[in-house]
Amino acid sequence: MDSADVAIIGAGPAGLAAAETLAAAGASVVLLDEQQMPGGQIYRGIEAVQALRRQTLSLLGSDYAAGATLAKALRNAPVDYQPGSMVWDVSRDLVIHYSREGRSQGLHARHLLIASGALERPVPIPGWTLPGVMTVGALQILLKSDGLVPRVPLVLAGSGPLLLLLAVQLLKAGAPPAAIVETVPRRAYRSAARHVPRALQGWRSLMKGRRWIRTLTHAGVPWYRGCTNLRVEGADRATGLAFHHAGRTETIAADVIGLHQGVVPNVQLTRLLDCEHVWDASQRCFRPRLDDWLATTVDGVSVAGDGGGIFGAVAAEWQGRLAGLNIAHRLDRLPSAERDRQAAPMRAALARERTVRPLLDTLYQPPPDVLRPADEVVVCRCEEVSAGRIREAVRLGCSGPNQAKSFLRCGMGPCQGRICGLPVAEIIAETRGVDLDDVGYYRIRPPLKPLPLMELAGLAADNDPAQ
Amino acid sequence: MFRRIDDAVRPAGITIWFEGQSLHAQAGDSLAAALLIHDAGAFRTTPVSGAPRAPYCLMGVCFDCLVEVDGVPNRQACMIEVRDGMQVRRQHGPAGVADDG
Amino acid sequence: MGGTAHDAIVVGGGLVGSAIALGLADAGLSVTLLDEGDVALRASRGNFGLVWVQGKGLPLDGYAPWTRRSSDLWPDFADRLTGETGREIDYQRQGGFHLCLNEEELQARALLIKRLHNQAGPDGYDCRVLDRDDLRQSLPGIGDAVVGGTFCPYDGCVNPLALLQALHAAGQKCGVTYLPGRRVDRIEGSGTCFAVRSGAEIHRADRLVLAAGLANRPLGAWIGLDVPVSPERGQVLVTERAQPWLDLPTTYVRQMKEGSVLLGDSHEDVGFDTGTTVAVTGDIATRALRTFPALAHLRVVRTWGALRVMTPDGCPVYDESDAHPGAYAVSCHSGVTLAAAHANVLAPAIADGSFRNIFAGFTGRRFDVSAH
Numbered sequence: 046m047d048s049a050d051v052a053i054i055g056a057g058p059a060g061l062a063a064a065e066t067l068a069a070a071g072a073s074v075v076l077l078d079e080q081q082m083p084g085g086q087i088y089r090g091i092e093a094v095q096a097l098r099r100q101t102l103s104l105l106g107s108d109y110a111a112g113a114t115l116a117k118a119l120r121n122a123p124v125d126y127q128p129g130s131m132v133w134d135v136s137r138d139l140v141i142h143y144s145r146e147g148r149s150q151g152l153h154a155r156h157l158l159i160a161s162g163a164l165e166r167p168v169p170i171p172g173w174t175l176p177g178v179m180t181v182g183a184l185q186i187l188l189k190s191d192g193l194v195p196r197v198p199l200v201l202a203g204s205g206p207l208l209l210l211l212a213v214q215l216l217k218a219g220a221p222p223a224a225i226v227e228t229v230p231r232r233a234y235r236s237a238a239r240h241v242p243r244a245l246q247g248w249r250s251l252m253k254g255r256r257w258i259r260t261l262t263h264a265g266v267p268w269y270r271g272c273t274n275l276r277v278e279g280a281d282r283a284t285g286l287a288f289h290h291a292g293r294t295e296t297i298a299a300d301v302i303g304l305h306q307g308v309v310p311n312v313q314l315t316r317l318l319d320c321e322h323v324w325d326a327s328q329r330c331f332r333p334r335l336d337d338w339l340a341t342t343v344d345g346v347s348v349a350g351d352g353g354g355i356f357g358a359v360a361a362e363w364q365g366r367l368a369g370l371n372i373a374h375r376l377d378r379l380p381s382a383e384r385d386r387q388a389a390p391m392r393a394a395l396a397r398e399r400t401v402r403p404l405l406d407t408l409y410q411p412p413p414d415v416l417r418p419a420d421e422v423v424v425c426r427c428e429e430v431s432a433g434r435i436r437e438a439v440r441l442g443c444s445g446p447n448q449a450k451s452f453l454r455c456g457m458g459p460c461q462g463r464i465c466g467l468p469v470a471e472i473i474a475e476t477r478g479v480d481l482d483d484v485g486y487y488r489i490r491p492p493l494k495p496l497p498l499m500e501l502a503g504l505a506a507d508n509d510p511a512q
Numbered sequence: 513m514f515r516r517i518d519d520a521v522r523p524a525g526i527t528i529w530f531e532g533q534s535l536h537a538q539a540g541d542s543l544a545a546a547l548l549i550h551d552a553g554a555f556r557t558t559p560v561s562g563a564p565r566a567p568y569c570l571m572g573v574c575f576d577c578l579v580e581v582d583g584v585p586n587r588q589a590c591m592i593e594v595r596d597g598m599q600v601r602r603q604h605g606p607a608g609v610a611d612d613g
Numbered sequence: 614m615g616g617t618a619h620d621a622i623v624v625g626g627g628l629v630g631s632a633i634a635l636g637l638a639d640a641g642l643s644v645t646l647l648d649e650g651d652v653a654l655r656a657s658r659g660n661f662g663l664v665w666v667q668g669k670g671l672p673l674d675g676y677a678p679w680t681r682r683s684s685d686l687w688p689d690f691a692d693r694l695t696g697e698t699g700r701e702i703d704y705q706r707q708g709g710f711h712l713c714l715n716e717e718e719l720q721a722r723a724l725l726i727k728r729l730h731n732q733a734g735p736d737g738y739d740c741r742v743l744d745r746d747d748l749r750q751s752l753p754g755i756g757d758a759v760v761g762g763t764f765c766p767y768d769g770c771v772n773p774l775a776l777l778q779a780l781h782a783a784g785q786k787c788g789v790t791y792l793p794g795r796r797v798d799r800i801e802g803s804g805t806c807f808a809v810r811s812g813a814e815i816h817r818a819d820r821l822v823l824a825a826g827l828a829n830r831p832l833g834a835w836i837g838l839d840v841p842v843s844p845e846r847g848q849v850l851v852t853e854r855a856q857p858w859l860d861l862p863t864t865y866v867r868q869m870k871e872g873s874v875l876l877g878d879s880h881e882d883v884g885f886d887t888g889t890t891v892a893v894t895g896d897i898a899t900r901a902l903r904t905f906p907a908l909a910h911l912r913v914v915r916t917w918g919a920l921r922v923m924t925p926d927g928c929p930v931y932d933e934s935d936a937h938p939g940a941y942a943v944s945c946h947s948g949v950t951l952a953a954a955h956a957n958v959l960a961p962a963i964a965d966g967s968f969r970n971i972f973a974g975f976t977g978r979r980f981d982v983s984a985h
Contacts, residue, residue, distance in 0.1 A: 079591070097523075134891060136891075164569075164573055165569060174565065174576075175564075176555075176564055179567060179568055179569075182570075183571070186570045186571060187514060191541055192516050193549065194514065195513060195514055195515075196514060196515040197513050282564070300513055301513055426565075427558075429561055429563070442648075444793045444794050445650065447651045451777070452778050457914065458853075459853055460573060484651075485652070490889065491891075491894075492914070495586070495853055495914050497911065497913075498852070498901060498909060498913060499902065501850075501891075501898035506899065585910065606854040606855050606856050606872045607853060607854070607912075609856060609908060
């Protein structure tokens with residue numbers, strides 16, 4: 046079995062920055078990433094876009110272009126970069142199993158840095174499983190990695206910075222949305238107001254937001270604010286979005302509907318490793334408990350980037366460097382005084398990045414009917430389990446997500462609970478009248494993604510001669 | 513449902529087959545993107561109720577873009593790059609188990 | 614003295630405890646079923662859901678007939694559960710196979726079946742040894758690695774998780790009070806009354822049944838019973854849903870009604886670790902593919918380890934406490950197969966006081982060195 050000082054999972058900003066830091070410190074680094082190109086979802090396709098697609102580069106903006114520096118650093122660093130690698134198991138003694146080009150192999154690492162980022166929060170509203178309904182992130186991925194924009198009417202619905210950013214990018218690409226249907230309630234602006242003074246320290250983000258709003262308003266994109274009761278219309282594909290607005294029900298015809306309610310940490314790996322997790326009430330998600338150096342409660346395992354809590358791409362990069370410094374120190378490649386000296390300005394930068402979060406988290410808190418949808422709404426897309434069936438199981442004595450999974454098969458489909466994990470926990474907590482910390486989360490088991498039996502069997506055959 | 517922004521230095525055009533029909537694609541496209549350009553409609557029907565599905569997340573999370581590729585069922589179209597001559601079919605319900613292996 | 618009073622308390626809401634609670638409620642007792650929370654060890658999660666007769670019996674004399682009796686009670690029991698709860702538990706009894714991948718395995722298997730035939734006597738055992746060509750009549754998909762196997766017409770299967778849910782639902786319909794999230798901290802017995810403490814709660818009853826799987830060992834100590842159970846880990850793989858493909862169960866591979874394929878099973882002595890190892894899951898996958906090569910592309914979605922409740926001879930241990938009559942411990946690893954007998958035979962015997970006479974052969978005292 047191969048071995049390395051450090052294995053990094055995820056080649057987004059956190060993973061790339063950590064790889065660069067650790068390679069510079071002389072550590073042997075293996076960087077495993079599921080995608081074929083570096084950048085993660087935030088800088089997805091950056092190398093190809095920069096080389097071949099100038100118009101896309103300009104409309105995606107300078108924040109996106111910044112990813113090119115990180116990608117270039119990777120290409121110049123002595124890092125064993127293995128794109129197209131799907132990690133499907135990590136044991137607590139840090140043996141990592143991953144699938145690449147149809148074959149699985151093992152890797153032993155002394156340290157593991159999880160940089161697998163965020164997932165989009167699921168938006169379970171009536172009709173959200175219909176073809177034509179996508180996440181806003183998915184629409185942006187089509188733009189970044191394939192240069193595609195909708196050529197049919199599109200509605201963007203929900204809330205959050207990414208929704209506005211994509212609207213601006215599509216506008217610049219000549220494919221503006223037919224409407225923006227925003228779910229931010231009026232009272233959220235009042236609650237968020239008290240976070241503005243602190244957020245002003247991160248004034249660049251605020252200015253950016255103001256610019257987007259002005260651009261969209263100026264272009265005359267119809268913008269419905271304070272909407273509730275969103276429902277996708279259509280029988281076998283999406284044909285429109287209905288919603289309540291200003292006391293009336295509106296319907297806008299659209300073939301593509303982009304939904305967004307922010308992003309949440311991808312906790313599959315930290316859950317698999319049984320790292321301790323805490324419920325983050327302000328971000329409305331679970332995240333692994335991390336110390337000052339981003340180490341989890343499992344020895345040798347750290348998390349950098351949005352996988353440890355949502356702070357964005359720039360913070361992720363600083364976190365990657367910070368975690369990298371500490372791992373280098375633990376590998377005896379960096380004295381503690383030097384680690385601390387280098388870390389100080391990074392911590393300051395990280396603190397600046399965080400100042401805007403309380404404002405964003407308060408303003409863009411997902412609405413209750415998205416967190417805990419009505420009975421008829423499908424929550425587990427794979428197994429088609431509705432919110433009502435989960436509530437019924439709780440009334441029969443089911444106390445948590447794992448029993449719900451046993452009884453209803455929610456979370457037993459190919460996505461393995463990535464989509465339904467949070468809504469199922471929220472619904473159980475609400476029905477039982479207890480806190481999310483008491484309800485807990487799905488127990489995550491290998492393989493992290495579905496794995497052909499022949500690959501698992503092939504691995505056993507590969508290992509045999511060595512035994 | 514989607515169109516390309518016309519800014520690229522065009523990579524080589526290739527042909528893939530979807531339900532027996534030839535489709536034009538570009539090297540480097542994800543299979544999901546190539547199908548979305550051509551209005552493929554539902555990529556799969558669910559094994560539970562037979563409901564139609566198409567890509568939702570496009571980042572390998574949701575498994576709603578499952579298709580059959582070169583005879584292998586339940587492949588994630590968003591995680592696969594197109595290849596010239598690729599044979600793609602909709603995934604109808606659960607995977608088949610072929611007794612001929 | 615506070616606390617809630619009942620006729621009977623059952624500790625453990627798994628397949629064994631839920632079946633007994635249902636049976637006690639049928640006998641007219643007021644029953645409280647105390648269960649753990651969301652992450653209990655729960656042997657039913659590791660279960661294949663086989664209602665299995667073939668291969669079971671040795672070395673305990675009464676075990677083969679007891680298994681067969683439960684198997685015979687199962688069809689009515691399944692009808693009753695579905696009838697009362699409206700829940701489909703996917704029970705079928707069309708026989709099942711055990712497949713062998715080399716001559717040595719097959720010969721050992723044939724020998725075991727022969728001994729069980731002799732033990733069964735006039736009732737008959739009806740388990741047949743088959744060669745590969747015989748097997749291919751019913752299982753055309755088996756690989757060339759399969760040399761033969763055994764078939765028993767009494768074997769069947771059920772969805773074990775649906776069964777657990779149906780037992781809970783039927784119990785609650787019959788008046789069982791189901792209380793999850795109650796880990797039992799302490800049991801006090803005075804005369805014929807038992808006080809069971811869970812956190813700040815006290816539950817009282819004059820009959821107490823421990824059906825808590827591996828926890829029967831520590832809990833048994835409170836009522837003067839030495840319960841000889843220890844964990845044996847079995848790793849299980851489950852695949853994505855597949856088209857209907859295997860209509861009869863086999864001991865290592867079965868397809869559930871909803872389409873997923875279960876693969877197992879390992880026997881490991883690893884304490885209370887419910888994890889999985891790539892070495893073992895890889896072996897299970899290898900064996901499954903040698904048996905059914907067509908599964909090669911099917912994807913595994915989940916693997917897990919479950920702990921069987923293992924007794925020294927692998928057969929059930931049923932005891933009533935001498936020090937505290939009215940307190941019972943029921944331990945076995947065949948919670949699915951024996952569910953019908955536990956509900957219809959064992960529970961009534963607890964209710965009417967005939968338990969000690971009927972189940973003397975299953976006592977844990979059979980393992981006492983001094984008894985031999």
